[in-house]
Amino acid sequence: MSTTHPTATEHRRTGGDLVVESLAALGARTVFGLPGQHALGVFDALRRSALRYVGLRVENNAGFAADAYARATHGVAPLLVSTGPGALMTLAALQEAAAGSAAVLAIGSQVPLAGIGGGRHGYLHELTDQSASFRGVVKSVHTARTASQIPSAVAAAWESALSAPHGPVWLEIPQDVLLAEAGIPPVGELDATPRELLPRPELIAAAADRLTGSRRPVILAGGGVVRAGAEEELLALAEQLGAPVATTFGGKGAFPWEHPLSLQSWLEDRYTTTFLEDADTLLVVGSGLGELSSNYHTFRPLGQVVQIEADLGKLESNHAALGIHADARAALAALVKEVGERGPRHTGAAEEAEEHAGAGGAGAPATEAAVSDLLARVRDRIAGQQLDLEQQVLASVREALPDGAVSCWDMTILAYWAWSAFDPRRTNALHSAQGAGGLGYGFPAALGVAVADPARPVLAVSGDGGAMYSIAELATARQYDLPVTWLIVDDGGYGILREYMTDAFGEATATELTRPDFVALAESFGVPAVRTSPERLRTDLAAALAAPGPSVVVLPARLRMFAPTHLNP
8 A cells, every 4th residue: 555645634735725726716616536545635625625526436437427517518527536547447438538529627646756757666556657548548648746736737738628629638646746735825716718719711711612602512510510519600501501411420419400401310321421422512510521420431522522620630531621620610600701791602503402302392492302302211211121119219218308308328229229310409418429439428428417407307328238337326326316317228238239240240249148127226226217118118218307316217128220321332
């Protein structure tokens, strides 16, 4: 064990106080985490602060909760953990935060200063280079080696997390620095306002030229639109151009689902892929056109691409484009202004859209008819696959969930359906782990959303395999009385892997699981639970969501995915 221990003294300000004071000065109100020996200086300081602490049972889950809190609030979520195993347990969550651009400020302790830099004194939890484990995962890595460095280091990490694109950062502070008496005054004000990422005017002008001169402009809106709060600007530009809009899975809610120009989110569909490919100008906003957003890289644009992206590394990373490195809201606002000043397009767009629409509805604007025709073809494709149970279950979830509620989805078959087919009914209302794709996200993420807004019910959706990653957090839900309803779809194993392996190899291996009685298990935590059926799901789920505090609904069902379209494009 380490020989460095906190001393019980009264009103002695320490490095831990400087951490807490700095967070409060930057506007933090809530912190997530899990204590450990080397981090006790920070946790002791929490009791002298006004910060709300939400403690989870596993560091990875604390990271998922912080991730969703950051997404829900569009702000920074502090995450406090200890050295070594505690720090490393956050890596999967921080990878998801990086993929989903969630501003998580992870603050971990370190062994005493003497053990840093390869000193190899054999301290408990000692790593040769702890920060090296985080460099390939987070946006930036920060270290404070003295008390006077702490406020500036916290502010620098905060600014990095909140700069476009948002993302997780790592800050570590040695145990003895956290415990040592702080010889500087309490932290008053700190400024960590990120620089606004504005588009270059000549690029906006060039993009407007392409869009207004286009016969078939189409827009693909990604998660960057949601993170930037650019929904109004997106709607205005789409209506100016008469351009259909598809949203990526991360961008769900960026555009009204039932709008006449909405292509919705059927990105794993060859009809949608072809529609996007056929655009003579495709405007991609807030997406890097990665694997899931490009139908597994089968997308091959035939026309010009204009890409607006805050993450410089994603500009033209998959397709040649007119790349605009900018925040989505700033760039879309500039485009709306530029396009508006140019007046109506005179390019024969209606005639082109009429031809593209085929048998579109009589009397409907040609572009809207093309959109309607595409969605009808998608529906017909799904209807031919005998997937009535899956559509019934997803519809029941949508009907049970209040319009203003948020849902958080684990990596499970029902979530994959939701990516394509679920209408969130408002922006920033559906969160999932589709960025990094790790199991266990849904329930702890829902807890984080509920902490951000405890007045609204939150839905978490997991499979039985993913649920086992988060069972311990039933205690967290009960301890803080969070209004989260957890829907567990129990199909006896890793359902999607069962499908993948059966399709590829003829049979599945290592996919079948022994499960607990989820209802009895939830009740042992003091959380009400019910076992339901597809026929009763809507009623049981609605009742659980309407009840105060946490609840669990278990649905025994074996769901299937719709057939992929990327294997033989």
